[in-house]
Amino acid sequence: MNNAQQLRKDAIAIWKAGVAAVDATKLVREQIEVSGDTVRVAGKSHAIHNIRRIVVVGAGKAGAGMARGVEDALGPELCESKLKGLVSVPADCVGPLEKIKLHAGRPAGVNEPRAEGVQGTQRILEIVGDLNDRDICVVLISGGGSALMPLPIDGITLEDKIAVTKLLAKSGAPIEELNTVRKHLSGIKGGKLAAAIGTPHATALIISDIVGNPLDLIASGPTVADRSTRAEALTILNRYAERNAIPDSVWEILEDDEAAPTPHAHQIINQIIGENGTSIAAAKAEAVRRGYEVDSLGSDNVGFARDEGVRLAQHAVQRRAAGPNSYCLLSGGEPVVKLADTDQPRKGGRNQELALAAAIELWDDGAENICVLSGGTDGEDGPTDAAGAFIDAGVIAEAKSQQLDPATFLEINNSYPFFENAGGLLKTGPTHTNVMDLRVVLVDPSS
Structure with a gap:
């Protein structure tokens, strides 16, 4: 040689x-432990006999590995008796798991929102909205989740969101700016997923793909209260786009300074489990x-x-x-x-x-x-x-x-x-x- x-x-x-060290299955297994009648998620203990269901939802390129980590950590008995869920992943990551469904949120190699991603997001909101205080919710979040878990806010279409995403990406906008805009055009990002979860027993396990690991920007922060404003998103879009390059509906949403705040959410634990x-x-x-x-x-x-x-x-x-x-x-x-x-x-x-x-x-x-x-x-x-x-x-x-x-x-x-x-x-x-x-x-x- x-x-x-x-x-x-x-x-x-x-x-x-370097890649093997952040294997998603391993990272999640390290956060979930079953011992006797107790299951611990990110250090928080829950008595198994009090649990009705353990529900797993989420989105991201690491989603398949993360979901496998949940099933491995819980073991066959708890998976069979308590576990259900849905995680949106790229189509080439879909594979069989015991109880968690892997949903093809977009085709492989196409890092843009798609109609199938919207369908998966709507199903995720239905699942978490049906929870109560006897349920545990584990949210699996990783990079790529923004495109895999899309839900255009009322007043804009999926095509409108795709146009914005393409323009910002083509213009070289950093991911922090791209995700700030995305949050204000979404019905699930910027903490809105957390607000929809019906149980106070919720933990988000997060693999970071952004410099500095900002919780509110990874996958556009679906489980983190949004600190940005529509005015900030509007400033970003103005920096990169001419008025006629983006649908009027998008400008109208961002120019509405009386937008409703994110609904109140139960306290959710947001835990970074892997980073660069x-x-x-x-x-x-x-x-x-x-x-x-x-x-x-x-x-x-x-x-x-x-x-x-x-x-x-x-x-x-x-x-x-x-x-x-x-x-x-x-x-x-x-x-x-x-x-x-x-x-x-x-x-x-x-x-x-x-x-x-x-x-x-x-x-x-x-x-x-x-x-x-x-x-x-x-x-x-x-x-x-x-x-x-x-x-x-x-x-x-x-x-x-x-x-x-x-x-x-x-x-x-x-x-x-x-x-x-x-x-x-x-x-x-x-x-x-x-x-x-x-x-x-x-x-x-x-x-």
Whole structure:
């Protein structure tokens, strides 16, 4: 195995170690314990003989793994006698469970609200509205929940919400701004799900996919009282949209400063059970085990994906020149892509765009003894079947042999075909977790 192949193998193994550390099934199992006549959820104890039902609802890319964790933790007897529920997940995450139904809230690779997601959301509200004080409600929330649990507020249509989501995403709006707008156009986000739950015994287990783990923004905060205002959402939309680019109904909703507040909700426990820092720590341990000196840029790296790619590539070159130890740089967060105006077909995601920008920076250099990998921990990068991409000497050599010009691909955000042809796609399938992106940069100056 040559050095490029070894670096690639190591980078993928380090990235996968980071993802494994935030396995959704494991994270949920750690929060639920059955002992004698007691079941504990996030540290709160409930006497089993007093429980009528344990009801599980939720949405997110990690939903299938989280639901499996509930069933594993409760065991066959409690599942059979007490458990029911529905969790909305991407279609390629649907699989058989004992008592919790996994609902296909959208197709795979289409991170937008769909009619089937609305149907699932309506069913979730029916389920939680039927609860009483002898029931326990466990809400499973993870990234991607905004699109998987849509419910347009009265006065706008699903198509209106899709138009807003597409415009903000195309314009490069960060997830914090996107979800602030979504909350004010939704009948379930911004604490409205919590308000609909009919039992005071409710706990939300949350896997964070946003920098800083803001409870009110993860999946647009369905179980957290909304601190933002319609005026703030209106300011965000004005920043990115011309008046005629968005349906009038949306503007009218956001301009209504006498909107009813979120109804009163029972007290609900909101518990973060997984986040990007856990992933980085596990990746670091694996890199050290493989003999690398490790630095970390932390979990709060945002900005534009292509700028981040250039930064990481430059850091790798500088570190290679410094030598002599094998070196690993880790980075977490979620940069954005600003889409170019073009009529040409294109395909890609933010991780692939980041790696493509790194390829341009390393093109003349050849990326000798360097590997830059960027992948979404959910296994889904944009509307593609790849988690992300990597760049190394082998990928650059293959691209040059096929006369692929990376700048031409990057110009129209068309990263997927470049890596598909050059052999740099990272494909994992759904990972059933989601804690933003994880990037691994490896340098071996001694080779």
